[in-house]
Amino acid sequence: MALIVQKYGGTSVGTPERIKNVARRVLETQQAGNQVVAVVSAMSGVTDNLLKLAHEVSSPEHPPTEREIDVLLATGEQQTIALTAMAINALGGKAVSLTGAQAGIQTDGVHTKARIADITPTEVHEMLDAGHIVILAGFQGQTRDGLITTLGRGGSDLTAIAMAGAIKADLCQIFTDVDGVYTCDPRVVPVAQKIDVISYDEMLEMASSGSKVMQSRSVEFAKKFGVRFEVRNSMNNNPGTLVKEEEPGMESVVVRGVSIERNQAKITIDDVPDRPGIASRIFGAINKANIVVDMIVQNVSWEAETDISFTCSAADLPKAEAELRKVLAELGPHASFRSQAGIAKLSIVGIGMRSHSGVAARMFGALSNAGINIQMISTSEIKTAVTVNESEIEQAAKVVHTAFGLDKA
Amino acid sequence: MALIVQKYGGTSVGTPERIKNVARRVLETQQAGNQVVAVVSAMSGVTDNLLKLAHEVSSPEHPPTEREIDVLLATGEQQTIALTAMAINALGGKAVSLTGAQAGIQTDGVHTKARIADITPTEVHEMLDAGHIVILAGFQGQTRDGLITTLGRGGSDLTAIAMAGAIKADLCQIFTDVDGVYTCDPRVVPVAQKIDVISYDEMLEMASSGSKVMQSRSVEFAKKFGVRFEVRNSMNNNPGTLVKEEEPGMESVVVRGVSIERNQAKITIDDVPDRPGIASRIFGAINKANIVVDMIVQNVSWEAETDISFTCSAADLPKAEAELRKVLAELGPHASFRSQAGIAKLSIVGIGMRSHSGVAARMFGALSNAGINIQMISTSEIKTAVTVNESEIEQAAKVVHTAFGLDKA
Numbered sequence: 051m052a053l054i055v056q057k058y059g060g061t062s063v064g065t066p067e068r069i070k071n072v073a074r075r076v077l078e079t080q081q082a083g084n085q086v087v088a089v090v091s092a093m094s095g096v097t098d099n100l101l102k103l104a105h106e107v108s109s110p111e112h113p114p115t116e117r118e119i120d121v122l123l124a125t126g127e128q129q130t131i132a133l134t135a136m137a138i139n140a141l142g143g144k145a146v147s148l149t150g151a152q153a154g155i156q157t158d159g160v161h162t163k164a165r166i167a168d169i170t171p172t173e174v175h176e177m178l179d180a181g182h183i184v185i186l187a188g189f190q191g192q193t194r195d196g197l198i199t200t201l202g203r204g205g206s207d208l209t210a211i212a213m214a215g216a217i218k219a220d221l222c223q224i225f226t227d228v229d230g231v232y233t234c235d236p237r238v239v240p241v242a243q244k245i246d247v248i249s250y251d252e253m254l255e256m257a258s259s260g261s262k263v264m265q266s267r268s269v270e271f272a273k274k275f276g277v278r279f280e281v282r283n284s285m286n287n288n289p290g291t292l293v294k295e296e297e298p299g300m301e302s303v304v305v306r307g308v309s310i311e312r313n314q315a316k317i318t319i320d321d322v323p324d325r326p327g328i329a330s331r332i333f334g335a336i337n338k339a340n341i342v343v344d345m346i347v348q349n350v351s352w353e354a355e356t357d358i359s360f361t362c363s364a365a366d367l368p369k370a371e372a373e374l375r376k377v378l379a380e381l382g383p384h385a386s387f388r389s390q391a392g393i394a395k396l397s398i399v400g401i402g403m404r405s406h407s408g409v410a411a412r413m414f415g416a417l418s419n420a421g422i423n424i425q426m427i428s429t430s431e432i433k434t435a436v437t438v439n440e441s442e443i444e445q446a447a448k449v450v451h452t453a454f455g456l457d458k459a
Numbered sequence: 460m461a462l463i464v465q466k467y468g469g470t471s472v473g474t475p476e477r478i479k480n481v482a483r484r485v486l487e488t489q490q491a492g493n494q495v496v497a498v499v500s501a502m503s504g505v506t507d508n509l510l511k512l513a514h515e516v517s518s519p520e521h522p523p524t525e526r527e528i529d530v531l532l533a534t535g536e537q538q539t540i541a542l543t544a545m546a547i548n549a550l551g552g553k554a555v556s557l558t559g560a561q562a563g564i565q566t567d568g569v570h571t572k573a574r575i576a577d578i579t580p581t582e583v584h585e586m587l588d589a590g591h592i593v594i595l596a597g598f599q600g601q602t603r604d605g606l607i608t609t610l611g612r613g614g615s616d617l618t619a620i621a622m623a624g625a626i627k628a629d630l631c632q633i634f635t636d637v638d639g640v641y642t643c644d645p646r647v648v649p650v651a652q653k654i655d656v657i658s659y660d661e662m663l664e665m666a667s668s669g670s671k672v673m674q675s676r677s678v679e680f681a682k683k684f685g686v687r688f689e690v691r692n693s694m695n696n697n698p699g700t701l702v703k704e705e706e707p708g709m710e711s712v713v714v715r716g717v718s719i720e721r722n723q724a725k726i727t728i729d730d731v732p733d734r735p736g737i738a739s740r741i742f743g744a745i746n747k748a749n750i751v752v753d754m755i756v757q758n759v760s761w762e763a764e765t766d767i768s769f770t771c772s773a774a775d776l777p778k779a780e781a782e783l784r785k786v787l788a789e790l791g792p793h794a795s796f797r798s799q800a801g802i803a804k805l806s807i808v809g810i811g812m813r814s815h816s817g818v819a820a821r822m823f824g825a826l827s828n829a830g831i832n833i834q835m836i837s838t839s840e841i842k843t844a845v846t847v848n849e850s851e852i853e854q855a856a857k858v859v860h861t862a863f864g865l866d867k868a
Binding site for chain 1: 512517521533534537538541543551556558560561582
């Protein structure tokens with residue numbers, strides 16, 4: 051008998067009919083001889099409706115407090131757990147619902163993006179031992195003082211992975227609307243293949259490079275606590291992608307996947323003094339404006355002045371430009387900047403890169419052969435990323451995918 | 460500084476605009492120098508929608524379990540407390556929401572109609588002392604083991620009255636869509652007047668006689684714990700009706716109000732043996748079919764056989780007849796029954812009836828003068844009730860209302 055945690059997102063439980071489907075799948079998992087905890091999200095649309103109401107009773111000068119937003123939003127998952135438990139009971143199963151608080155999920159007090167501090171799954175164990183399926187509310191917890199909190203984006207994945215760790219589940223299954231993690235987005239590279247096994251670090255690099263199957267946060271949590279999990283499709287029975295700790299054999303694959311991120315922009319600040327404090331002043335200003343900076347490149351300078359480039363989302367470009375204009379005077383007498391939207395990022399990810407040489411060269415060669423110009427280059431231990439013109443990103447992904455032997459046979 | 464508990468029903472908080480109105484009223488009450496706890500219900504329509512979803516995921520053979528119904532329905536009030544607190548904060552006030560559990564409302568484990576077992580209002584006091592308005596979820600509580608429960612019909616009134624008792628509030632205001640309790644339904648008797656003060660027992664008899672301003676259960680609770688409360692209109696600032704313990708001067712009014720209940724039916728079982736066990740057999744069968752019996756009349760019999768009559772709602776008549784047919788053979792060789800729908804009940808209520816004689820005679824005289832035939836008579840210490848043909852109930856109410864000097868000057 052295995053102990054399995056499953057997670058179903060808002061789309062999978064978006065209608066009464068879909069809740070019944072989830073109920074069937076959960077019940078089948080138990081009937082196959084397992085103990086099951088199913089984590090569910092709010093029905094799709096519910097959270098948005100609640101936020102709309104919140105804004106209707108508030109005002110721009112007095113936006114809703116985060117404490118009350120959490121009290122409000124937590125009702126979405128609470129509704130789904132009750133409905134899912136009912137649906138399982140209607141099929142003749144035995145299910146009980148538990149809110150985050152009832153399941154012993156204790157968080158810090160940072161409303162709307164709380165962190166899980168501790169899990170005391172007494173009630174979960176008792177219910178499982180009594181033969182029940184436990185339907186657990188994702189996305190929510192309770193502070194030590196009994197305040198209702200929510201975990202922010204990707205919170206239900208986090209609930210599933212954290213609970214799987216706390217109850218030492220044999221398997222954690224994250225059900226979503228794709229079959230798993232792919233070597234590249236199949237809409238861009240039709241010959242992309244589903245990845246059977248991927249390490250936490252590779253999954254993290256893929257996520258941060260645009261493959262948004264899961265939030266990095268949940269993967270980081272899983273890595274920290276050694277929770278293996280599988281990303282699967284809730285609409286079929288295909289095997290998914292297993293995300294786990296690194297193992298020796300995994301390095302034999304040089305590149306696990308190719309990830310693309312569109313709608314990027316780059317800014318180059320020219321002729322800034324090559325001395326301490328300059329980068330800090332630039333990115334301090336950018337950060338204060340809540341702009342997420344992705345790649346940062348500064349070349350070795352042989353002169354008194356140097357150039358710094360960075361990328362951000364194209365949507366943030368006007369804000370970034372405005373911030374830079376404010377600090378430009380502080381960046382030395384010759385400083386100026388240029389910007390360009392319409393670029394995209396291409397990354398190759400694989401722990402095999404650590405032990406194989408010539409990986410970057412092979413990537414650059416493939417792009418060169420296709421006549422695609424590389425604008426910026428940034429590397430980490432298990433990732434090499436470049437930016438290209440957005441118009442060339444699909445072709446770039448295809449040729450790199452082929453160059454590393456990732457195409458479906 | 461007074462400590463005031465207010466309660467607003469589902470209609471009063473039915474839209475974002477109405478929630479803002481409630482927020483204004485609550486804030487004004489605080490700004491007048493009071494501490495305020497506001498109990499709110501689910502927005503009108505929300506509970507029905509949730510029940511609809513519950514039935515969509517269930518089946519007639521496996522109806523939703525009551526445990527899960529409570530988890531589901533409790534979200535309705537939880538949404539309103541968050542939205543109401545937001546609306547008060549948007550007006551510049553300081554409000555916090557508390558669920559039943561957070562406010563220390565502990566109940567027994569009878570899901571969907573739990574009874575309040577204990578209240579530990581630590582959090583309520585702390586929040587009030589910190590200068591906050593407390594917005595409390597009506598209708599819900601938590602068992603000692605942390606299960607979510609709901610209190611059943613009229614549950615939010617009960618929450619308000621019980622909390623008012625627990626925190627020793629100076630006043631409990633039940634806001635509704637009428638100005639208070641009237642001497643008779645003003646749609647029937649246009650000269651009916653709002654009652655300024657009424658005793659718990661009179662209010663109970665009025666409620667059980669069809670004046671459904673509040674459920675008897677909440678009034679009983681208020682009586683038991685000596686909680687004075689006021690029934691007021693949430694749409695205006697008119698003074699309401701104060702419901703309180705009996706005081707000597709109250710008996711000077713003979714009849715406090717006239718109450719009518721339509722859509723009744725009566726059944727007379729003729730020629731049943733006048734010996735022990737007969738009434739028990741009849742009403743045992745009726746009770747098993749979940750039929751609520753109102754008046755029961757059995758006359759003193761001078762022979763071996765007697766007649767028993769009772770009333771129930773006309774809707775329940777077919778069920779009652781079916782039950783009686785089943786047990787008729789056990790009720791003696793000559794037993795038979797007759798039934799009649801289309802009747803109505805008229806009651807006069809007043810603690811003054813205890814110390815004034817001739818009250819019933821005056822009622823009967825008024826009806827007789829109007830040519831209205833009395834079918835059944837039933838009396839309690841502070842109530843006299845009769846049944847008449849439904850077609851005559853409005854005229855009956857008018858003449859009795861006049862006879863006891865209740866008409867507006």
